[in-house]
Amino acid sequence: MxxxxxxxxxxxxxxxxxxxxxxxxxxxxxxxxxxxxxxxxxxxxxxxxxxxxxxxxxxxxxxxxxxxxxxxxxxxNKIDHHYFQEPSYPEKLKHCIDGPILLFSKGNINLKDKKVLSIVGTRKITSSGIEFCEKLIEELSPLDPVIVSGFAYGVDITAHRAAVKNQLQTIGCLAHGLNQIYPRSHARYTSQIEENGGFFTDFWSSDSFDRNNFLKRNRIIAGLSEATVIIESANKGGSLVTADIANSYDREVFAVPGRPSDLQSVGCLNLIKSQNAHVLTSAADLIYVLNWELNSKGKEIQKQLFIELESQEQVVYDFLQGKGKQQLDHIAINCKIPTFKAAGILLEMELKGAIRPLPGKLFEVI
The missing domain is CATH 1.10.150 (DNA polymerase; domain 1)
Known part of the structure; x- marks a missing residue:
């Protein structure tokens, strides 16, 4: 241009x-x-x-x-800029009616042929939320996804740091110009993110800092990716706005369930109850819904995802993996498990995201 x-x-x-x-x-x-x-x-x-x-x-x-x-x-300052009609503009954001006409970036961002996932949530993340976020990104790492978030406190910075730890590209979407960093305490992470990933914003260097900028910024978080994950959220919060925007873009939304008594689980539970989000209990749920294909490291990620299979479930899984699609009766006979018990085992494995049912009472591994 x-x-x-x-x-x-x-x-x-x-x-x-x-x-x-x-x-x-x-x-x-x-x-x-x-x-x-x-x-x-x-x-x-x-x-x-x-x-x-x-x-x-x-x-x-x-x-x-x-x-x-x-x-x-x-x-x-040699700021990279991406016009909505040019090839450098993020492909998924091109399909968002209110995507910015001009986007500014810093770092080494490469979205070509990449799986892109947004992860957001409360700024008051709990210890269990941190653990889930870190485990989710570690489990997904063999698929080499780009992790997008808002560079804020809580879930956002946890996602960015976990991506860096697993040597994944990560992108912080800022609610201000590239001439500043907020919160200032996160400045120590900028060089790591820019080395493998970077920052996006549609705000100018002259724009004043405003709380409403965060809500405007959320459309970029939702628009960049094919799915948005909400790890924890109270009854109200910016991450719920991001979920609404993602749904309006016809993108998949996932929410991590928690105890009804936990304040930081209320928003996620409401998303699930209103059928505005898929339940997310592990990386397997996300991979199944998005139909992400495993790469050459598929066996490695399967081992990570399904490590919690019971002994008989593992026997069934190994059989299906070796033989391909099989009917219930054949599974029961070959695995030496009573048919009535095999049916229950298959149901549990389906709920865990290890297998899926097919027409004709067939089952196959995911």
Missing amino acids: NDPELLSVLALQNAPNLGDSTAKKLIRHFGSAEAIFKEKLTNLLKIDGIGKLRVEGLFDAKRFKAAEAELTYIQK
């Missing part, structure tokens, strides 16, 4: 009442951002859904001056 076009895109992004979806509509109609500012206001107003309020301030000289200042910052 040349500098005049980038300047025009920045001016659009800075328009007070326009919004990303309307800006995209105008760009597609006129062919470029630069062309929009060469049109008469009367021509803009002829477009369906473009009212006077939306374009009010669009030609304000102060807006262009601010855009020029941000362009200078981008050039001086």
Whole structure:
């Protein structure tokens, strides 16, 4: 993108009442951002859904001056920028109607042919929440997913650190410009994240820090990935907003169940009860729903996922793994287990995500 076009895109992004979806509509109609500012206001107003309020301030000289200042910052600091019509823009985010027209990044982000998973939750994470998050990412590590989160306290930073520990790419979505880090105590993690991953934001260096920025930021967390995991959440919280956004994008949402008496489990349980999230008890649940195929390290991840199989369950699992799809009677005979008991064992294994039923009373390993 040349500098005049980038300047025009920045001016659009800075328009007070326009919004990303309307800006995209105008760009597609006129062919470029630069062309929009060469049109008469009367021509803009002829477009369906473009009212006077939306374009009010669009030609304000102060807006262009601010855009020029941000362009200078981008050039001086060699900030990577990703335009929604260019190949470098994250593919999954392209399909989100309110995805930013321009995204800024820092680090070494590579999303090509990658499985991308967002993990969010409460800032007041419990010890069990930390344990689950770390174990989940460790179990998924053979699949080499990119772990996305919001770089905040609690679940977010736990997910980022676990990704780094398992040598996975991780991306922090910021609620401010790339000229600062919040919270400041997390500055010590930035170099590790930038080495293998990095940061995304659609906020400018001149934007003031505002709590509402976090809610706006959440659409990028949800939009970057094919699924969002909520580890812990109270009855209200930003992670529930992220879950709603992910559902609106037709992305999968997973929630970790907890005890009804635990305050940090209420939000997750409500998501599950309202059927707005899948139950997530292990990496196997996620792999099954997303139909993620195991790579060459498949045996390694299977060993991690199904380590809790009982002795007879392991016998059945090994038989199905070696013989492929089998009927209940054949499983019972070959594994030397009574049929009525084999049926119960298969049900337990299905609930654990180790096998799946098929038409014709057949079963196979996942």
